[in-house]
Amino acid sequence: MYDLIVIGGGPAGLAAACSAWENGLKNILIIERDKELGGILNQCIHNGFGLHYFKEELTGPEYASRFIALLGETGVEVMTDTMALQVTADKEVHAVNSEKGYMVLKSKSIVLAMGCRERTRGAISIPGTRAAGILTAGAAQRYVNIEGHMVGKRVVILGSGDIGLIMARRMTLEGAKVLACVELMPYSGGLQRNIVQCLEDFDIPLYLSHTITDIKGEHRVEQVTIAKVDENKMPVQGTEIVFDCDTVLLSVGLIPENELTKNAKIEIDSKTNGAVVYDNMETSVEGIFACGNVLHVHDLVDFVTAESYKAGKSAADYVKNSHYGDKCIYVVNGEGISYTVPQKIRLSAEKSEIFFRVRRIFKESQITVSCNGDILACFKRAHMAPGEMEKISIPSKIMEMANGDTIELAVKEAES
Numbered sequence: 001m002y003d004l005i006v007i008g009g010g011p012a013g014l015a016a017a018c019s020a021w022e023n024g025l026k027n028i029l030i031i032e033r034d035k036e037l038g039g040i041l042n043q044c045i046h047n048g049f050g051l052h053y054f055k056e057e058l059t060g061p062e063y064a065s066r067f068i069a070l071l072g073e074t075g076v077e078v079m080t081d082t083m084a085l086q087v088t089a090d091k092e093v094h095a096v097n098s099e100k101g102y103m104v105l106k107s108k109s110i111v112l113a114m115g116c117r118e119r120t121r122g123a124i125s126i127p128g129t130r131a132a133g134i135l136t137a138g139a140a141q142r143y144v145n146i147e148g149h150m151v152g153k154r155v156v157i158l159g160s161g162d163i164g165l166i167m168a169r170r171m172t173l174e175g176a177k178v179l180a181c182v183e184l185m186p187y188s189g190g191l192q193r194n195i196v197q198c199l200e201d202f203d204i205p206l207y208l209s210h211t212i213t214d215i216k217g218e219h220r221v222e223q224v225t226i227a228k229v230d231e232n233k234m235p236v237q238g239t240e241i242v243f244d245c246d247t248v249l250l251s252v253g254l255i256p257e258n259e260l261t262k263n264a265k266i267e268i269d270s271k272t273n274g275a276v277v278y279d280n281m282e283t284s285v286e287g288i289f290a291c292g293n294v295l296h297v298h299d300l301v302d303f304v305t306a307e308s309y310k311a312g313k314s315a316a317d318y319v320k321n322s323h324y325g326d327k328c329i330y331v332v333n334g335e336g337i338s339y340t341v342p343q344k345i346r347l348s349a350e351k352s353e354i355f356f357r358v359r360r361i362f363k364e365s366q367i368t369v370s371c372n373g374d375i376l377a378c379f380k381r382a383h384m385a386p387g388e389m390e391k392i393s394i395p396s397k398i399m400e401m402a403n404g405d406t407i408e409l410a411v412k413e414a415e416s
Helices: 011-022 039-043 060-072 137-147 162-173 193-201 257-262 301-319
Strands: 005-007 028-031 078-080 083-087 092-096 102-105 110-112 114-116 134-136 154-158 177-182 212-215 221-226 243-245 246-251 254-256 288-290 330-335 337-339 343-346 351-358 365-371 374-382 390-395 406-413
Touching: 005 011, 005 301, 011 028, 011 039, 011 060, 011 110, 011 301, 039 060, 039 137, 060 301, 083 257, 110 301, 134 137, 137 162, 137 246, 154 212, 154 243, 162 177, 162 193, 162 246, 177 212, 177 243, 243 257, 246 257, 254 257, 288 374, 351 365, 351 406, 365 390, 374 390
Parallel strands: 005 028, 005 110, 028 078, 110 288, 134 246, 154 177, 154 246, 330 406
Antiparallel strands: 083 092, 092 102, 114 254, 212 221, 221 243, 330 343, 337 351, 351 390, 365 374, 365 406
């Protein structure tokens, strides 16, 4: 019987295990399906990691190695090259590997940290031939950075998420010509710093409100057609642009890996595609916690680390029989808000940090927290965009002012 089983050995799982150890749990197991710890960070050889958490600029492997070293100072058990097959509500983990075969592992608590996967061509139904040379940006990143294979010479990127932007720069540095980055929405889905450093610095054009309407190629991609879209996201005839290229990279969104979560009958939020959690990262099943990109897609690994430290500490508190008050308040998405995490806040919490994303770009604006029409708190922001996660912190004394069982988070642009 383990005190804690952490599923996933990426940045979230590493931070959660280290936190649980620091908070008193000693019988901890990490299950990782890859052959080594570190997760997606191992293929992210660019810098920009650690600015918030370590106060210095690191590459992905350097950031991962910091936590792998911290883990090495603990007695946490690690099973790599091991696949978790099932998680049950009574905290059993079914797993398999080549050394021990099929295992049923029991634990007092579980942290889900499985990360996320990329949307593929099939998920967004791009028209055209089924030629070679169409890859997700993450797959291309692995080929180039880890396997040492160049995936193409003339590249069109669909989607302006951070992975797509970073691969635009990476492919350029490796000698490819990136012809265009094409984005369906009227704004980029990535961080502003990546737009500047990965596109503008290399004169790579960004086509907003455009999409791919056709791909041609007999054996490999030969030509891509893009077109402007209207307010209903439908292509506008007469706006087509044709590129002669051999590669299409897709950066069209990430999906939390929640098959194990769903099988455990844990409540899922339809907006995040991750688990519904309390402010301590506990899911709807007592003693099972979730953190990192399996909960909601983050833009910075530093935020994953902070959230996962909270999940690890909460798991330790749970095992040590800490009692949480049953009364909680539900967080409702109001005007301009795409989603919020956590979705439930216990009134016993000293303060509550709420992460959220907005539906569109906002200039100078005001975030309000209200209950039954009464405004409890206001926060000002100079600029917000859907590609950048936002956070507010609400003290418990404000939560106690709520005269109902829900609070609403909303945002409104300041009147000029």
